[in-house]
Amino acid sequence: MAADSMEIDDSLYSRQRYVLGDVAMQQMAKSSVFLSGMGGVGVEIAKNIVLAGVKAVTLHDSKQCETWDLGCNFFIRQDDVINHRNRVDAVHARVAELNPYVHVDTSNFSLDLSTDLSFLKRYQCVILTEARLNVQKKVNKFCHSQLPPIRYIGCDVFGICARVFCDFGKNFEVSDPTGEESKEIFIQDVTVANPGVVTCMDGRAHGLQTGQSVLFREVNGMDQINGSARQVTVLSPYSFGIGDTSNLQPYAHGGFFLLVKTPQTYNFETMEQQLRDPQVLTPDFSKPEAPLQIHAAMLALDAFQEQHNRPPNIGCCQDAEVLVKLTEEVNHTLTNRAPLWAELSRCLSRTARGCLPPLAAAVGGITSQEVLKALTGKFAPLQQWLYLDAIEVVKPLQSLLAEEFIPRGDRYDGLRACIGEPM
Amino acid sequence: MVQLVGSLRKELADSVSACRVLVVGAGGIGCELLKNLVLTGFKNIEVIDLDTIDVSNLNRQFLFQKKHVGKSKAQVAKESVLQFCPTANIKAYHDSIMNPDYNVEFFRSFMLVMNALDNGAARNHVNRMCLAADIPLIESGTAGYLGQVTVIKKGLTECYECQPKPTQKTFPGCTIRNTPSEPIHCIVWAKYLFNQLYGEEDADQEVSPDTADPELSWNPADTEARATASDQDGDIKRVSTKDWARSTGYDPVKLFNKLFKDDIQYLLTMDKLWKKRKAPVPLVWSEIQKMACPQEVAVTGLKDQQVLGVAGYSQLFSSSVDTLRSMLSEKGDGAELVWDKDDPAAMDFVTAAANLRMHIFSMNMKSRFDIKSMAGNIIPAIATTNAVIAGLIVLEALKLLSGDLEQCRTIFLNKQPNPRKKLLVPCALDPPSANCYVCASKPEVTVKLNVNKTLVLALQDKILKEKFGMVAPDVQIEDGKGTILISSEEGETEANNSKFLSDFGIRNGSRLQVDDFLQDYTLLVNLIHCEDLEKDVEFEVVGDAPDKAPTPPRTQEESNSVANGNKDSAEPSTSSKVPVEQDDVLIVDSDEEPSSSSMDVSGDSGLKRKLHDAETGEASAKRQRLDQPAAAAKNDEDDDIIALD
Numbered sequence A: 001m002a003a004d005s006m007e008i009d010d011s012l013y014s015r016q017r018y019v020l021g022d023v024a025m026q027q028m029a030k031s032s033v034f035l036s037g038m039g040g041v042g043v044e045i046a047k048n049i050v051l052a053g054v055k056a057v058t059l060h061d062s063k064q065c066e067t068w069d070l071g072c073n074f075f076i077r078q079d080d081v082i083n084h085r086n087r088v089d090a091v092h093a094r095v096a097e098l099n100p101y102v103h104v105d106t107s108n109f110s111l112d113l114s115t116d117l118s119f120l121k122r123y124q125c126v127i128l129t130e131a132r133l134n135v136q137k138k139v140n141k142f143c144h145s146q147l148p149p150i151r152y153i154g155c156d157v158f159g160i161c162a163r164v165f166c167d168f169g170k171n172f173e174v175s176d177p178t179g180e181e182s183k184e185i186f187i188q189d190v191t192v193a194n195p196g197v198v199t200c201m202d203g204r205a206h207g208l209q210t211g212q213s214v215l216f217r218e219v220n221g222m223d224q225i226n227g228s229a230r231q232v233t234v235l236s237p238y239s240f241g242i243g244d245t246s247n248l249q250p251y252a253h254g255g256f257f258l259l260v261k262t263p264q265t266y267n268f269e270t271m272e273q274q275l276r277d278p279q280v281l282t283p284d285f286s287k288p289e290a291p292l293q294i295h296a297a298m299l300a301l302d303a304f305q306e307q308h309n310r311p312p313n314i315g316c317c318q319d320a321e322v323l324v325k326l327t328e329e330v331n332h333t334l335t336n337r338a339p340l341w342a343e344l345s346r347c348l349s350r351t352a353r354g355c356l357p358p359l360a361a362a363v364g365g366i367t368s369q370e371v372l373k374a375l376t377g378k379f380a381p382l383q384q385w386l387y388l389d390a391i392e393v394v395k396p397l398q399s400l401l402a403e404e405f406i407p408r409g410d411r412y413d414g415l416r417a418c419i420g421e422p423m
Numbered sequence B: 001m002v003q004l005v006g007s008l009r010k011e012l013a014d015s016v017s018a019c020r021v022l023v024v025g026a027g028g029i030g031c032e033l034l035k036n037l038v039l040t041g042f043k044n045i046e047v048i049d050l051d052t053i054d055v056s057n058l059n060r061q062f063l064f065q066k067k068h069v070g071k072s073k074a075q076v077a078k079e080s081v082l083q084f085c086p087t088a089n090i091k092a093y094h095d096s097i098m099n100p101d102y103n104v105e106f107f108r109s110f111m112l113v114m115n116a117l118d119n120g121a122a123r124n125h126v127n128r129m130c131l132a133a134d135i136p137l138i139e140s141g142t143a144g145y146l147g148q149v150t151v152i153k154k155g156l157t158e159c160y161e162c163q164p165k166p167t168q169k170t171f172p173g174c175t176i177r178n179t180p181s182e183p184i185h186c187i188v189w190a191k192y193l194f195n196q197l198y199g200e201e202d203a204d205q206e207v208s209p210d211t212a213d214p215e216l217s218w219n220p221a222d223t224e225a226r227a228t229a230s231d232q233d234g235d236i237k238r239v240s241t242k243d244w245a246r247s248t249g250y251d252p253v254k255l256f257n258k259l260f261k262d263d264i265q266y267l268l269t270m271d272k273l274w275k276k277r278k279a280p281v282p283l284v285w286s287e288i289q290k291m292a293c294p295q296e297v298a299v300t301g302l303k304d305q306q307v308l309g310v311a312g313y314s315q316l317f318s319s320s321v322d323t324l325r326s327m328l329s330e331k332g333d334g335a336e337l338v339w340d341k342d343d344p345a346a347m348d349f350v351t352a353a354a355n356l357r358m359h360i361f362s363m364n365m366k367s368r369f370d371i372k373s374m375a376g377n378i379i380p381a382i383a384t385t386n387a388v389i390a391g392l393i394v395l396e397a398l399k400l401l402s403g404d405l406e407q408c409r410t411i412f413l414n415k416q417p418n419p420r421k422k423l424l425v426p427c428a429l430d431p432p433s434a435n436c437y438v439c440a441s442k443p444e445v446t447v448k449l450n451v452n453k454t455l456v457l458a459l460q461d462k463i464l465k466e467k468f469g470m471v472a473p474d475v476q477i478e479d480g481k482g483t484i485l486i487s488s489e490e491g492e493t494e495a496n497n498s499k500f501l502s503d504f505g506i507r508n509g510s511r512l513q514v515d516d517f518l519q520d521y522t523l524l525v526n527l528i529h530c531e532d533l534e535k536d537v538e539f540e541v542v543g544d545a546p547d548k549a550p551t552p553p554r555t556q557e558e559s560n561s562v563a564n565g566n567k568d569s570a571e572p573s574t575s576s577k578v579p580v581e582q583d584d585v586l587i588v589d590s591d592e593e594p595s596s597s598s599m600d601v602s603g604d605s606g607l608k609r610k611l612h613d614a615e616t617g618e619a620s621a622k623r624q625r626l627d628q629p630a631a632a633a634k635n636d637e638d639d640d641i642i643a644l645d
């Protein structure tokens, strides 16, 4: 069936159609996604994009279910832990059940530096969670070099810090950056002059910007203008110039114009290129330097794992000081750096093995939204890093004794690593 | 590291596992929230939702499956959550939170209340209950890619009602009846028409030309012309639209010619109206039928996305009139139909009638899909936004429970990340507004109305319940005698309902003491007698955001879009009696129009911004200030703030 005539199940998707529009919905229904890592954030992303209605998702993970997972992954049950099931097998049916229109399959090979990545070619979007930085770099590089590029998203949540990285390729075209419908605005008058000036009816604001184009329709008198797109020079909120109209017939009455939507191209760099001089979003202007600081701290965490082949230990002060040092070192390599935020590095170190479910949920939601943008070319994408932290939640807990955070072998260990003994 | 073993630790530990929390709503946000709460170690959770599960929920409310359709949301949500966290202690109520059983005592039994609601009335109510019980409330809402979370704590932060919200906007009758300028006006007209013909007749939903249009001057010639035209209409004006339609046997052609030819010709006689506007062009059934019906070209896209021509819509009008007539007669004598966006014939009728009227008034016609969204007040919704917001709610809850209100934020989620439209925008919480008529220590408000024309019933329903959000008000006149005007006890003051306020000696300067026992809320209402309120305005709250902004027709429509999502205030018209499923609601700001949809209001940001500023001006100014000042300074168009309804 041709995609543009593909029916959309309105009983299921009615509310979402009004968010994305049909073109984007159909685009999505043609797309296949590879999602690696079935931890707390991975399962959130799986849930969201399956609900949204992509064509197919491959869930990838090579770990077994542990008690720990019960506190982060809502699709893993006690039974799965007892039976040592693979995480990906445990969640498979439960994810698939969310939407009968989406084909969900699984794979559980180990994804590392030696993996042949050509299998990724059948996907339009690849998302890695819980992946080491060097694996991420390799997969990202592969995706970036494909024609067309495979959209790559890396998403990491370590304790109280989270990062999302997007690389949608060199020339990612967004057909509709704002998602707003062009409004027809009625015309009061068009002068015969150079430049001709258009005035809106009833003092309506046109909302245009100089450089945009508008299309004219149903104008009487100045008939030649109909159907033509003209570039706008804004003169006031209610009027704008449209170039030379001096050789046209005088305007009589009627007609309207609408904004011609122009696609916008976004240029993404690879993760490798983005490490030193990251293009970060600043979500909170009360701490404008936080994103760069978290960038450095999380890169230091990657370095820690490379060096020690393990994440820092829960609540461990020594590891925390090592991470502070590493952060300092990373900071020196950045072209665009912010002052060291040692407290953040300490908190990150002490909680890095943990999982704070609400943070995973929020970041999983944001990542899924970027997946939809990657697949549909609708709405401006995230360029290129987003950092979030929940340091406010754990700051008051610094006074706790280390043992408050130590795992006890129950489902709340991940949470306990972040906020201490919750019982 | 600080070596203080503070009490905070114990508090948060106790808080999370032992504390009882109430989740109001088990819809889009509610499902995600319940999951996050149990994963975060919350053990004692109560959840309440009046709704049952609909197929269209399954696309985001992941705790529900097809087999659950028709069942209680709260109950099924509880059962699904217990599957992945069997040790949680969850209590589900399939009920309205506005039920008096859930009194202040009930609210007081929780440490924290979280709203995951879909409508302003319930939000107002929970706000008051939490203020009365002095329990912190986390409020949230989403619409499309937009969302918001905020924390409310009595005496320390703004309450949900501190910032006046656009309420109860209706379109002026004359805009609907005489001078529609936007598609929404024609859609509202078509819904009115549906009710006039098939449903409950409502005097506020007239569809025929309005000769009392204030724009008309009363010069004798005009009046005469109108009188003549009126005669041509024969008896139509003197009987109800429904009776007349019935007398024709719901003849589609007769209906068509009256609505789209005769009435329009009559409007044309009011030539004052058309001096500055493009005049409407009447449609004649027989001529349209003569038009070679252009082959409906194989249009790409979905059927409900197509826009038919005038001939197509006249056919659709005719066939839907026939279908509705038989539906009506099947129901027997005196039966009425209720407009429902999901009823194909009703939706066809409104699509056809609205489009024909749009054509007559030189507007571009719209697809059935677009009209459905506008007529049905459909709030766009997507799982991803709910997931983000529900995560943020629990992060705020953790800060709140660790006693760190200082760190709590109002967080706005936008759809486009770029320097101007930041993706997540945290803003410090504002202190309570001293003038708030809800959370001030002695709430007081001044209302302008005409005491000779306002019925006691209107005071109760439109002012106290609708505007001031009370559930069961008692009203006493401060006349030294303590006259009881309205009692919430059944049967005590019903006789007063049909009397005017002046019948009880109420005049300029009178004061009413209004109590809502359930909400534990007392409001002192000062009355100002006013004879020159604008047409279609029954009362005005002094100091409230202006209900009308500079250019009425536009503004009305915008307010509608701004208030979009609020079942109560967004409904410009015949609200469908079938509850519209709207789980996730808020007000969205101008440029952040909810969707790609068809709300037809984007693009006009200048005017909208004005409106926005007028209505939430103070709030938005404050919030912008909280952004980095430098950024705010260079962003004069910093529109990334959405105001939660």
Ligand SMILES: [Zn+2]
Residues within 6 Å of the ligand: B158, B159, B160, B161, B162, B163, B432, B433, B436, B437, B438, B439, B440
């Ligand atoms: Zn207040």
